[in-house]
Amino acid sequence: MRLGMVIDLKRCIGCYGCQVACKAENGTRPGTTYARLLKIETGTFPNVRRTTLPLLCMHCADPPCVDVCPTGASQKREDGIVFIDTEWCVGCRACMMACPYGARYYQDEAHLYFGDVLTPYEEVRYADHLEGVVEKCDFCRHRLEQGLEPACVANCMAKARIFGDLDDPESEVSRLVREEAGFQLNPELGTDPSVFYLAAVR
Amino acid sequence: MALDDRLDLRRSDLSLTYRPQREWIEGRGLLLVIAHFFSAAGAGAWIFGAWFDVRAAQIVALVTIAILSGWAHVFFLGRWSRFWRMARRPHRSWISRGLWSMGIYMVGAVGVLLVGGDEGPIGDVLLAVSLAGAGLLLLYEGFVYSASVGIPFWRTVMLPLLSVAYGLRGGAAVLLILAALGEGTFDIDAVEVVKLWVVLSTAVLVAIYLAAAGRAGGAARESMRQLVSGRISPVFYGGTIAVGIVVPLALGAASLIGGSALLLLGVIGGASLIGDFYVRYSIVKAGVYVPLQGAGLPAVGGRG
Numbered sequence: 001m002r003l004g005m006v007i008d009l010k011r012c013i014g015c016y017g018c019q020v021a022c023k024a025e026n027g028t029r030p031g032t033t034y035a036r037l038l039k040i041e042t043g044t045f046p047n048v049r050r051t052t053l054p055l056l057c058m059h060c061a062d063p064p065c066v067d068v069c070p071t072g073a074s075q076k077r078e079d080g081i082v083f084i085d086t087e088w089c090v091g092c093r094a095c096m097m098a099c100p101y102g103a104r105y106y107q108d109e110a111h112l113y114f115g116d117v118l119t120p121y122e123e124v125r126y127a128d129h130l131e132g133v134v135e136k137c138d139f140c141r142h143r144l145e146q147g148l149e150p151a152c153v154a155n156c157m158a159k160a161r162i163f164g165d166l167d168d169p170e171s172e173v174s175r176l177v178r179e180e181a182g183f184q185l186n187p188e189l190g191t192d193p194s195v196f197y198l199a200a201v202r
Numbered sequence: 203m204a205l206d207d208r209l210d211l212r213r214s215d216l217s218l219t220y221r222p223q224r225e226w227i228e229g230r231g232l233l234l235v236i237a238h239f240f241s242a243a244g245a246g247a248w249i250f251g252a253w254f255d256v257r258a259a260q261i262v263a264l265v266t267i268a269i270l271s272g273w274a275h276v277f278f279l280g281r282w283s284r285f286w287r288m289a290r291r292p293h294r295s296w297i298s299r300g301l302w303s304m305g306i307y308m309v310g311a312v313g314v315l316l317v318g319g320d321e322g323p324i325g326d327v328l329l330a331v332s333l334a335g336a337g338l339l340l341l342y343e344g345f346v347y348s349a350s351v352g353i354p355f356w357r358t359v360m361l362p363l364l365s366v367a368y369g370l371r372g373g374a375a376v377l378l379i380l381a382a383l384g385e386g387t388f389d390i391d392a393v394e395v396v397k398l399w400v401v402l403s404t405a406v407l408v409a410i411y412l413a414a415a416g417r418a419g420g421a422a423r424e425s426m427r428q429l430v431s432g433r434i435s436p437v438f439y440g441g442t443i444a445v446g447i448v449v450p451l452a453l454g455a456a457s458l459i460g461g462s463a464l465l466l467l468g469v470i471g472g473a474s475l476i477g478d479f480y481v482r483y484s485i486v487k488a489g490v491y492v493p494l495q496g497a498g499l500p501a502v503g504g505r506g
Contacts, residue, residue, distance in 0.1 A: 040499065053499065064351035070288035070297035090287055091280020093225040094297055097350035100492050106225055108280065132280025185496045189351055197496055 002061065002080040003139060004166040004194035005153070006176045007054050010202065011160035014039060014052030021155035022056075025140060027125025030113050032105040034137035035152045051200050054161070056152070057082060057103035057137040058185065058193030065095035065104065073133075080166075080194055081139050089133035096134060100189055104136045139163075166194060220424040220490040223353060227487045230278055235486050237274035238343045239372075239479045240266050241304070242365060245336040246373020248311065252333060254393065257315075258385040259377055264311045267304065267339065296349055300342040307335025340369040353489040354418065355425030360411040361485075367407050368478050371400045375474035382468025390467065398454045401474065405447045408481065425488040438484040446477010 014037055022028075022035035038053040059082045066074045066082060073088035074095050084095075084104075096104045107129060112122060129135065140150040148154065153161040164173035173196070176182055182196035215221045225231050244266030251259030276282045289305075292298040310332025317325045344362030351357065374397040381390050415426040429438050453470045457463065 038494075051499065053494070055494075064349075067294055068297070068349050070291055070295040070301070071284075072290050088284075088287060089281065090284045092278075092288065092297060093231075093280075094295075094346070094349075096225050096352075097223060097347075097356075097489075098352055100352040101494065102221065102352075102491065106280065108229070130281075134280075183496050185494050186492060189492070191351065 001078070001168075002166040002194060003144075004059065004080065004164070004173055004196065005056075005139075005150075006162045006173045006182055006196045006198060008160045008162070008176075008180075008198045009051060009053065009200035010198065011158045012052045012054060012200075013158050013160075014050075015157065017155050017157055018054060018152035018161065021151040022137070025143070025151035027121075027128060028105075028135070029107060029126060029129060032107070032135060034103075034105075034135075053197075054152075055101065055103070056195065057139075058101050058191065058195045059137075059139060061192035061194060062190060064098040064100075064191060068094040068098045070094065081141060082136075083138040083141060084134060084136060086130050086133045086135065089130075091132040091134065093134060100186055100191065101193075104134050106134050107131050219493045220421055221493075222487075223489040223491060226489070227483070233274045233278035235479075235482050237271045237278060239482055240271035240274060241300075241339050242343055242369035243372030243376060243475060243478060244271060245307070245339040246369040246371065247376035248307070248332065248336045248373070249340075249370070250373040250377050250393070250396075252314075252329060254377065254389065256377060256380065256385075258380050259373075260311070260315060262376055262380070263336075263373075264308070264315065267311075268308055272304065296342055296345040299338065300346065303335050303338035303342055305335075307332055307339055310335055340366045343369075347486070347489075350489075352491050353425075354420060354422040354492055355415055355489055356485070357422075358411070358414065360407065360414060364404070364407050364411060364481075364485075367400065367404045368481060371397075371404055371474055372478045374400055375471040375478070378467040378471030378474075382464045382471065384464070390464075394454060394458060394467070397470070397474070398451070398458065401447060401450045401454065404481075405451070408442070408447075421490050421492045425490050428490070429484055429488045434484055434488050437480060437487070441480025442477055442484050445473050446480055449473040450477070 016037060018035045019033055019037060023033065026034060028034060035054065035056045038055060040051045040053055042049050042051070059080055061080065063076055063082050066076050070092060071088045071090055073085045074082065075085060076082050091106065093106055096106060109131065112118060118126065143150060149163050153163045162172050162176060164171040166173055168174060176198060177196045180198045180202065182198055184193045184196055226234050244263045247259045247266065248263035251263055276285050279285055288297055288301045290298060292302050310328050313328035314325065314332050317328060341362055344365030347356040348358060348361045374393060377393050378397060412426050412430065415422040428434050450470045450473050453466055457466050
């Protein structure tokens with residue numbers, strides 16, 4: 001099994017719904033956005049085009065972040081999910097240097113949204129997040145265990161995100177990659193990401 | 203840095219095609235560069251101290267590695283009390299190997315210093331162990347950076363070579379400073395020749411490294427551009443080139459021709475060490491991530 005995602009750039013409307021859903025689901029601190037968007041403008045006036053590029057951890061089949069981790073905190077599961085066991089992370093940030101996709105976030109201080117006081121929400125949610133460690137998207141492992149899809153997939157109003165088993169040729173993700181020419185970001189690096197994109201114009 | 207400043211910085215990085223790395227150079231990240239500087243200079247000082255039989259250099263080496271480098275490494279970490287966990291994966295991680303190298307070196311070095319002038323088999327074994335550890339310390343730093351897939355400027359076999367060369371430079375510089383301070387009796391002329399050779403070698407290696415980066419294109423070329431004509435050029439030309447290469451070469455050549463004044467040798471050593479630090483600082487600060495690219499997409503940064 002190789003869990004992966006296909007993101008249809010033609011469907012994505014750049015609403016930031018995935019980013020907000022991820023933040024709400026994982027209770028991440030300010031500045032930490034496991035799921036995020038890049039807005040790319042191409043062309044010159046009047047022929048200008050804006051493309052939204054959703055980004056997250058690519059859960060690479062050959063993850064360089066796992067190789068460089070000195071403690072084994074960064075791990076790859078049998079189902080392909082790359083995750084961080086923050087109880088083992090020492091915060092050396094070697095994984096951040098290794099990751100070409102900017103998917104990892106170092107939790108260096110207890111940044112708060114509202115001054116120096118934790119809101120009741122922050123008190124509850126930030127308790128799950130240690131300082132001095134690195135965090136990232138883990139395809140919402142806790143939701144997968146309950147038979148749910150990752151929060152970004154479930155909340156995408158445009159149905160631009162499809163999640164499934166890339167090793168199953170009959171799955172929707174496999175079909176889309178095969179039939180719609182799904183592409184990876186920076187395949188030349190040899191990381192073999194498990195997140196594929198479908199072109200905005202096709 | 204205040205939260206708003208950090209978020210603004212992150213947003214501005216997002217607009218860049220070539221997003222600079224900041225975790226290993228800004229804030230506490232600077233401690234990592236300092237740690238690598240101390241471990242390399244210490245390892246070089248140990249090797250030269252053993253070669254020229256200068257006990258003072260060996261003591262300086264042990265203190266530099268065990269205390270200065272060791273603590274800088276530890277306090278760089280986000281969860282420093284867990285540092286021992288970094289020993290878990292020497293089969294995969296160069297950081298793990300670095301920790302083991304430091305341990306191997308310290309066992310051998312402490313043994314050598316305790317045994318004193320014992321030339322017997324025990325002393326020989328301890329010396330061999332310490333030299334092996336010092337050699338690994340010289341190497342590991344370069345490989346830690348070259349393992350960074352996300353930063354093409356570092357992803358080259360030149361970095362381990364530079365790491366070794368600059369470590370040996372640092373070691374020779376320590377000997378020159380000790381000579382200026384009147385510590386130890388040794389063949390200072392031989393040290394000068396070695397020093398001159400190492401300085402020339404590092405200058406050539408830096409030139410080759412930058413030329414290769416320029417030809418590589420993309421993010422590596424951008425890093426090189428930032429180093430030689432961009433935001434890092436003042437530090438690079440001032441610290442790495444002027445103080446670190448030109449001054450030692452000029453003064454070294456002058457001392458070879460006109461005779462060695464000890465104070466002059468101390469200045470050469472000091473300048474060389476400053477250059478050693480700044481070459482590391484410059485290379486680490488120049489690291490930019492490979493821009494994200496896919497079919498039909500223009501190259502973009504990636505931090506959200």
